Amino acid sequence: xxxxxxxxxxxxxxxxxWALYALYLVRRGRFLAARVPPxxxxxxxxxxx
Amino acid sequence: xxxxxxxVADQSLDSGTSDTTGSRTTFWLGLVVLVGVxxxxxxxxxxxxxxxxxxxxxxxxxxxxxxxxxxYVAFGLTAVGSLMWLWRRSVWWxxxxxxxxxxxxxxxxLTLATGMLWGRPTWGTYWEWGDVxxxxxxxxxxxxxxxxxxxxxxxxxxxxxxxxxxVGLVGALNLPIVNQSVNWWADRTLHQQSSLTDxxxxxxxxxxxxLSIGVTGLAGLWLIIHRFRIGWLERELRAADxxxxxxxxxxxxxxxxxxx
Numbered sequence: 001x002x003x004x005x006x007x008x009x010x011x012x013x014x015x016x017x018w019a020l021y022a023l024y025l026v027r028r029g030r031f032l033a034a035r036v037p038p039x040x041x042x043x044x045x046x047x048x049x
Numbered sequence: 050x051x052x053x054x055x056x057v058a059d060q061s062l063d064s065g066t067s068d069t070t071g072s073r074t075t076f077w078l079g080l081v082v083l084v085g086v087x088x089x090x091x092x093x094x095x096x097x098x099x100x101x102x103x104x105x106x107x108x109x110x111x112x113x114x115x116x117x118x119x120x121y122v123a124f125g126l127t128a129v130g131s132l133m134w135l136w137r138r139s140v141w142w143x144x145x146x147x148x149x150x151x152x153x154x155x156x157x158x159l160t161l162a163t164g165m166l167w168g169r170p171t172w173g174t175y176w177e178w179g180d181v182x183x184x185x186x187x188x189x190x191x192x193x194x195x196x197x198x199x200x201x202x203x204x205x206x207x208x209x210x211x212x213x214x215x216v217g218l219v220g221a222l223n224l225p226i227v228n229q230s231v232n233w234w235a236d237r238t239l240h241q242q243s244s245l246t247d248x249x250x251x252x253x254x255x256x257x258x259x260l261s262i263g264v265t266g267l268a269g270l271w272l273i274i275h276r277f278r279i280g281w282l283e284r285e286l287r288a289a290d291x292x293x294x295x296x297x298x299x300x301x302x303x304x305x306x307x308x309x
Contacts, residue, residue: 001099001105002099002104002105002106003104003105003106003170004105006106006109006166006167006169006170007094007105007106007108007109007166009166010109010112010113010162010163010166010167011090011093011094011108011109011112013159013162013163013166014112014116014159014163015086015090017155017158017159018268021155021272022271022272022275025070025272025275025276025279026069026070026071026275028279029069029070029071029275029278029279029282030068030069030070032070032279032282032283032286033068033069033070033278033282034068035282035286036282036285036286036289040285040289041278041281041282041285
């Protein structure tokens with residue numbers, strides 16, 4: 001494969017940034033959800049969401 | 050003796066629900082995204098043949114093009130949310146605008162970075178300041194970073210949302226300029242014009258591009274749902290903290306005055 005020094009950083013950067021941001025959101029969500037009573041988690045209380 | 054009102058944290062102890070922003074929908078959505086990412090990576094890195102002109106540098110297209118298209122969608126959503134806040138004072142849309150802006154900035158940053166990595170082997174340079182597509186995209190990125198900065202300033206919540214909403218709409222004005230820059234100033238850009246619909250792309254390559262756009266769109270949706278819920282929880286916490294503070298102050302004042 002040619003241009004590996006451009007292809008791999010582009011793919012690696014994209015996947016790592018997505019993964020780290022998703023991890024940050026999950027952890028931040030857990031931190032905040034533990035501090036808000038369930039009855040006030042309006043957008044999380046619908047059974048089909 | 051009067052006890053202080055129980056805090057929100059105390060009230061949450063009796064909750065029987067799971068303390069996450071996840072749900073059944075986001076679980077299945079996340080699973081589909083993971084499978085999709087494996088599919089796109091397999092096709093994009095190994096399945097699709099190298100391009101006659103760009104050789105293997107064309108494989109960057111499968112991360113660059115979806116990031117660029119989803120940037121437009123995310124900032125478009127920010128503009129709609131901003132408009133709905135300014136027009137109807139809709140908190141739901143305000144939080145959605147903020148969530149979409151954060152993910153849009155991430156996508157726009159990736160668009161710029163992967164575009165530079167694509168430009169070096171294709172055009173012979175990472176960056177060209179005279180190129181209208183590159184510069185207008187950078188301006189869009191900076192405007193939306195400004196949007197997030199305004200959001201983080203704090204102060205009165207409604208005023209912050211209004212200021213951010215104006216910035217969000219200004220950013221949206223730049224969207225058609227970025228998109229059409231390769232047509233309006235074709236002689237002032239190294240960037241190619243849109244080639245998705247001209248019928249010149251080989252079938253498997255086109256399929257992989259479309260698949261990557263779909264998977265990135267679903268990943269963006271997953272992120273926006275989680276980011277929206279975080280925004281909602283942050284708002285609830287701020288409201289609850291204010292309520293607790295006022296309640297404690299009221300009890301303190303009552304204690305200070307003593308029994309009537």
